[in-house]
Amino acid sequence: MAPFRPRIAIAGGGPSGLALGLLLHRRGIPATIYDLRGRMGAEELAKPSGMLDLHEESGLAVMRECGLWDKFQAAVGDCSEAMRVLDQHGTLLHADEGELAYRPEIPRNALTNLLVEHVPAQSIRWHHKIREAWSARSEATGATEITLDLGAHGRATYDFVVGADGAWSRVRRLLTDVAPFYSGNQFLTATLRHASTRHPRLAELNGTGVMTALGGGHGILGQRGTQDSIRVYAAVRTPDENWATTAGLAGKTAAEAKAVLLRTQDGPFHSWAAPLQELLATACDEETRDNPGCAADIKPLYMLPVGHTWDHRPGVTLVGDAAHLMTPWAGEGVNLALWDALDLSRALAAVSVEAAAPDAAAAWQAALEPHVRAYEQTMWARAREKAAETAANMDLFLSEHGAQAVADMFKRAGYA
CATH class of the missing domain: 3.30.9.30 (D-Amino Acid Oxidase; Chain A, domain 2)
Structure with missing residues (x-):
């Protein structure tokens, strides 16, 4: 009898959704990625798109595990790791070359395209907007099924759905009523x-x-x-x-x-x-x-509240901004998102069901539950820490004397 193949969907084709899809693909686990945008063409890819600095324990770890290390290194270099801090009068208060940490910068478009190029083309559904998601228990299998309303593209039902759909996530509504605030x-x-x-x-x-x-x-x-x-x-x-x-x-x-x-x-x-x-x-x-x-x-x-969590439910979880939206004042957003993708891919890879029996979906979900719960607990803890750091940085940077406060922060961190 053929092994059971869980139906997995990833809502959102940003860095976290694409990284999760690629990590699962490399582990032989198929997943379908839905994104409301279209694939970027050469002209759009060439446009300046903002730079992302990837950190060793998160973004860089994902590049290695995706087998993209060499191609990633070839894509960096447009922005050095140097930092300059000035006050509003133009006085230079701090300058460094990023010598205390290796956090290479890559254009957002380049990172997205690097991931897209290595996810199987048939796995990504471009121009698909998820209008609504709901869950129900299947009477036939006993499993929890998540159904996605895709508008003109109809509906699709899955055994597990990951909300990687950003700040205003539709998938998040399955888990919590908490919404981002200004x-x-x-x-x-x-x-x-x-x-x-x-x-x-x-x-x-x-x-x-x-x-x-x-x-x-x-x-x-x-x-x-x-x-x-x-x-x-x-x-x-x-x-x-x-x-x-x-x-x-x-x-x-x-x-x-x-x-x-x-x-x-x-x-x-x-x-x-x-x-x-x-x-x-x-x-x-x-x-x-x-x-x-x-x-x-x-x-x-x-931003979402610092320490935001939800009541665990079978068949669904969140990664990236959908789980822990924060402002950019610590540069942690994309790194946390990629870290989420790495941990969740390992959780999904830890479970298999050999037989395609009628209750295989329910058995797979039951076996997966402790792994997803552990993923969520770990993710919440680190997101709480980084969200608190980000909120503190926001207040520091945008204070009356923000430049001096930030220069002092770098000095305490050991920069000359």
């Missing part, structure tokens, strides 16, 4: 390309890695990336979740938005040093030149 800060993102040749003074200001300028509760962050770019983030701390609308920025281009950000008296960066204002203004102008007519990319940042 964190109190917003990011405007803009990119200037070919910085070394077209804007050498700004390239020198930013340095080869990450530049963080902080003060008055706000920040201007620059990160080097593909196409010799600087991806600039304007961080604005405000209790107003609808700040973009309130400030008159909704629907405005980045070039139009810069006037509000830099204007006299009420703009968050009106009194900042001229070179920092120039970096932000130039990035906004370049963003609009590259994407004429497009509205500025302004996003309120959301």
Whole structure:
């Protein structure tokens, strides 16, 4: 009799969902990945997409276990591990070359494509949006079945579903009513390309890695990336979740938005040093030149409560932002997501049911239960620690004297 093959679905084709799919594939466990987006083409892949620094115990461990180490190393290098911290007056308070930790930076698009290229093409269902998910006990098999409503693509039923579907996860609703809440800060993102040749003074200001300028509760962050770019983030701390609308920025281009950000008296960066204002203004102008007519990319940042958990239920669990959404102030989001994928793949690989008997699905779920419970307990504990660190960093970075506080933090960590 043929061995039982559990029906496994992964909701979401971001780094955690793709990594989980690839790790399972390498263990001979098929899974279907659903993603509402389409596969990126060459032009989209080439665009600057923000850089992700992968950590040894999490992101880098996944690259090794996926057999992608050599290809990963070939994809890094656009952004060094150097860090510069300035105050709003342009005074350099801290600089290092990342010498105390190996955390190489890879473009988000490159990481996603690296994983996509090694997941079997037939395993990914592009342009599939999960509208709803529900669970029910099968009278025929006694197993818990999870059904996904895929809209125009119909419905599909699985023995196990993993919610890797991000901040506003539909799968999470099977486990908890808790939803993300507004964190109190917003990011405007803009990119200037070919910085070394077209804007050498700004390239020198930013340095080869990450530049963080902080003060008055706000920040201007620059990160080097593909196409010799600087991806600039304007961080604005405000209790107003609808700040973009309130400030008159909704629907405005980045070039139009810069006037509000830099204007006299009420703009968050009106009194900042001229070179920092120039970096932000130039990035906004370049963003609009590259994407004429497009509205500025302004996003309120959301988070789940620190220590968020749920009551375990058979047949379903969460990874990544769906499980522990946090702001980017500790650089842990993608690393935790990849760590989740690694641990959950090992949990799923630990269980097998040999016979295709009528009760095989129920037997497989029963055998899997302690492994998934252990995965969730471990994941909750580390997510709680990293979420608390992230929340503390957010308050530190976006404090009145954030630059000095961050420089002091690096000094305590042993950086010169």
